[in-house]
Amino acid sequence: MTAQNDALIVIDVQNDFCPGGALAVNEGDQVVPIINAMLNDYPVKVFTQDWHPAGHSSFASGHAGHDPFSVIDMPYGAQVLWPDHCVQGTAGAEFHPDLNTTAADLIIRKGFRPQIDSYSAFFENDHTTPTGLSGYLAERDVQSVTLVGLATDFCVQYSALDAARLGLKVRVIERACRAIDLDGSLEDSREAMLDAGVVLEA
Numbered sequence: 605m606t607a608q609n610d611a612l613i614v615i616d617v618q619n620d621f622c623p624g625g626a627l628a629v630n631e632g633d634q635v636v637p638i639i640n641a642m643l644n645d646y647p648v649k650v651f652t653q654d655w656h657p658a659g660h661s662s663f664a665s666g667h668a669g670h671d672p673f674s675v676i677d678m679p680y681g682a683q684v685l686w687p688d689h690c691v692q693g694t695a696g697a698e699f700h701p702d703l704n705t706t707a708a709d710l711i712i713r714k715g716f717r718p719q720i721d722s723y724s725a726f727f728e729n730d731h732t733t734p735t736g737l738s739g740y741l742a743e744r745d746v747q748s749v750t751l752v753g754l755a756t757d758f759c760v761q762y763s764a765l766d767a768a769r770l771g772l773k774v775r776v777i778e779r780a781c782r783a784i785d786l787d788g789s790l791e792d793s794r795e796a797m798l799d800a801g802v803v804l805e806a
Contacts, residue, residue: 610749612752615763617700619699621755626688629784652725654722655690655692748772755782756778757789769800774801
């Protein structure tokens with residue numbers, strides 16, 4: 605059993621990130637039973653949900669001449685342009701139907717501001733606009749977090765790095781995550797997390 609100050613943060617296990625979705629992560633649906641089996645072990649459980657308005661600035665469809673997965677400069681830094689995904693109110697934005705969402709104490713929606721993307725569970729991609737999760741965890745006296753979900757090299761990584769920066773103990777359970785692995789991004793993300801003191805568990 606985990607201590608009372610441990611939280612499980614389930615990142616973006618949504619239809620559009622699973623096979624058949626608009627931004628499918630290879631084997632993304634395979635994390636669902638692993639995560640469901642972990643939920644009872646944690647006293648605090650937070651799920652995140654990518655929640656983009658139609659026409660979000662991170663969608664390649666809004667940038668003429670740019671293909672999905674190309675990179676442009678935004679006011680807050682480099683931004684990968686994605687296929688339209690997790691649009692508010694669509695089936696693609698819903699959690700995977702087999703995920704036990706009733707176990708969640710809190711659901712954090714992110715990416716709803718039209719002009720800025722949001723990978724991390726804690727901050728928008730400007731690294732300063734908060735989601736409110738840090739305050740919630742502090743009020744619950746959470747001192748360590750375990751991260752699972754999609755995708756290892758983007759939203760899981762950004763969440764892990766921000767959690768470490770906030771002074772939390774951070775663990776990522778790799779068997780309960782899957783990666784996009786865009787031009788070597790998985791290995792880069794693993795190195796970045798290890799450098800930040802994040803524990804990677806197989």
